[in-house]
Amino acid sequence: MDERVLAEVGAAAQAVERRLGISRREFMQFCAATATTLGLGASGSAAIAQAVQAARRPSVIWLHYQECTGCSESLLRAEHPTLEKLILDTISLDYHETLMVAAGHQAEAARKTAMQQNKGQYVLVVEGAIPTKDGGIYCKVAGHTAVDIVRECAADAAAVIAIGSCASWGGMPSTDPNPTGASGVAQVLGKPVVTIPGCPPNPYNFLATVVHFLTFGSLPAVDPLGRPLFAYGRIIHEHCERRAHFDAGRFAHAFGDEGHRKGYCLYKLGCKGPETYANCSTIGFGDVGESNWPVACGHPCIGCVEQGIGFTKPIHATAQLKGMSPPASYPKVVEQQGQTGFAAAAALAAIAGAAAGATAMLTKNLGQRAAQPRSADKPAAREER
């Protein structure tokens, strides 16, 4: 970064420091974290800092339908004191049914005003599935069906974002037999929209998408399902902290068993990480003292982001392994405790060089970790990152 950019970024940080009462350091950390989430480098972080400070906050109209409000909760109940402040400072939340003070006619007037004053420029965020059966009568606000309101609001929006699995593809309310015809936003509008699935979704993915819009004037690249590639381009299993246990054949077989307490792989408890595309394993969320995610808490991934898996496949059915197969044989149980059996020792002895040494050390370290008593909610591998 050259000196001029550094000075501009410094001025941006100072302005935000005054406005939000957060430290310059926290603001810069936010910009760096967002740039990292988006897969951008240091220059991306600087561009974000400038854009967040300088840009006119985009008007956001946030609609709620069939859901639990977990998406909003996940955004606003973050432990980091800065996250919700930054969200509310980065966007102008002009209509949000569960957060706004206004009610009834006042609330409807706020929505209409925001739409008129920001015609063609506002961002429409939809949370929750939209019931389409029987003329959409299963969800009405101010006498209008959710279908009609979404179509009305989307008509003049600069961008439409479906947040959560419900709005992305129907989510939990669309579970068979789907009595209300719960559908995603794209289905209702008949055109693709950006989707941030997850139940609830990772708030950093939403924030990074909005910041991308703010910084570059466009939405990030998406896959055919409308999911930003920076967040949903890789399978969870590829970067899971328990992956070494999967590869070594160390599994939890029941909740609370020895393997579960030691932080072994949750595949046999039904973890859908091997068939689910998301960045949960790399960008933690659901702050409980530190960034976290379901598998780190000791629960198998249920594939909540993935249509056809989350709320469809039984939670404890084993996942389909995409693009990989498990090892043909596994070490015996005694070898899992850090001891080397005859067969493994013979195999190791046959391997020469630094690579073999590194592998042996990794195996040994995992064994030692596994041998220590641990609580079920703190997997061994997480501490080794």
Ligand code: FSX
């Ligand atoms: Fe809940 Fe949102 Fe799940 Fe759905 O998140 S956390 S039911 S995805 O729409 O509020």
Ligand code: SF4
């Ligand atoms: Fe893969 Fe799940 Fe095991 Fe992690 S816990 S390695 S995502 S199967």
Ligand code: F3S
């Ligand atoms: Fe959902 Fe699995 Fe991530 S349950 S939050 S996709 S780890």
